[in-house]
């Protein structure tokens with residue numbers, strides 16, 4: 147069933163009617179405030195579940211109610227110029243000099259327009275302060291302008307924290323946002339298709355499992371540990387996850403965080419529906435399983451406290467292991483909800499087991515060297531080739547040589563305008579043969595006998611949140 151803007155506004159009016167009834171009850175039936183609260187709470191939840199649009203309200207007098215919003219004024223000018231010919235009900239205002247008349251949309255008037263290919267609805271409305279005896283708004287009521295558009299047009303953001311930011315009490319400066327435009331998707335990720343499906347199913351189950359998490363008393367978040375050699379697609383997978391879920395990304399640079407308090411503030415100032423990433427967790431801080439040997443008595447005491455500071459190497463960051471553990475699943479970690487936390491590392495064995503234990507990092511995913519399935523996906527993506535007589539040779543070589551998807555991809559890229567699929571596949575074969583020769587010379591190979599190839603996500607499945615009835619695994 148396709149919902150149109152009109153149908154949604156009908157749903158809005160049903161909800162509005164419920165609210166109105168709630169207000170009537172409240173006025174005439176003692177104790178009915180609870181009923182109204184209930185209707186508001188559940189009505190809001192029901193609409194939020196299925197409502198596919200984003201609504202932004204612009205208040206004419208925000209904050210203290212005395213200063214007129216510049217955003218509101220700009221919208222008024224924009225709408226005045228663009229919509230006065232289309233709106234059916236207009237209101238007229240005389241400007242300062244008393245000579246000219248400015249027309250704008252009347253209250254409750256709605257107009258739709260196409261803005262850079264996106265369908266948007268503008269509505270002018272009034273917000274009558276409820277139950278206030280003294281109004282802060284110049285006209286006893288607040289004037290709103292709101293714009294609604296489909297969720298899919300919202301630009302997603304990539305936030306990073308950086309060293310030396312003087313926050314000045316303003317949360318806005320803790321995270322610097324840029325538009326998130328990474329093109330990686332699960333379709334472009336070279337890995338075993340079955341394992342890929344497992345991950346997408348896991349993510350889908352997670353976003354639908356709000357009620358389940360509430361029921362079991364767990365914060366609505368899920369931890370992924372992605373590990374494997376450089377160039378096997380860990381960062382690409384994070385981008386694919388964010389694109390798949392349509393989440394924002396918070397890329398946390400741990401070495402730039404001053405201490406545990408700052409870490410907590412950063413966490414509090416993230417929003418829900420986001421992927422929180424700490425890349426190369428083993429390099430970020432000395433958070434390995436090896437507790438450091440301290441010399442003095444005082445230091446021994448510190449070690450007894452289980453704190454693991456990296457102040458010896460880098461005095462600017464005093465984030466401790468316990469601070470990070472609290473960050474992941476302490477009381478504050480529940481703020482915002484609906485969050486995926488991802489750690490990446492090249493050396494999973496170096497991490498403190500506490501950091502990646504069940505419940506913290508729920509899913510451990512190994513990304514490894516390129517397998518034939520992975521190669522085929524890359525060949526399709528990079529060369530538009532689904533089958534080729536050179537594939538058999540490549541299959542044999544990939545079984546003998548460990549090459550990361552990043553290297554395979556690089557070899558498949560045309561190096562000149564003349565390079566066709568034959569040439570690119572030939573380049574890859576040469577690179578694989580060279581690597582094979584080097585391996586022979588270095589006499590490497592056998593000891594990593596159990597090494598998995600790309601896509602064979604050897605999941606050291608922690609999966610504490612197996613939610614059969616909700617489908618989360």
Ligand SMILES: Nc1ncnc2c1ncn2[C@@H]1O[C@H](COP(=O)(O)OP(=O)(O)OP(=O)(O)O)[C@@H](O)[C@H]1O
Pocket residue numbers: 334335336337374375376377378379380381382383492551552553555600
């Ligand atoms: N599994 C993969 N599927 C498709 N492309 C890949 C894959 N792995 C790597 N690549 C390609 O190689 C590039 C580097 O990959 P990526 O940054 O995801 O690796 P990484 O595992 O995060 O490496 P590092 O450990 O060095 O951070 C990507 O931009 C992508 O083009």
Ligand SMILES: [Mg+2]
Pocket residue numbers: 380381382425490
């Ligand atoms: Mg990476």
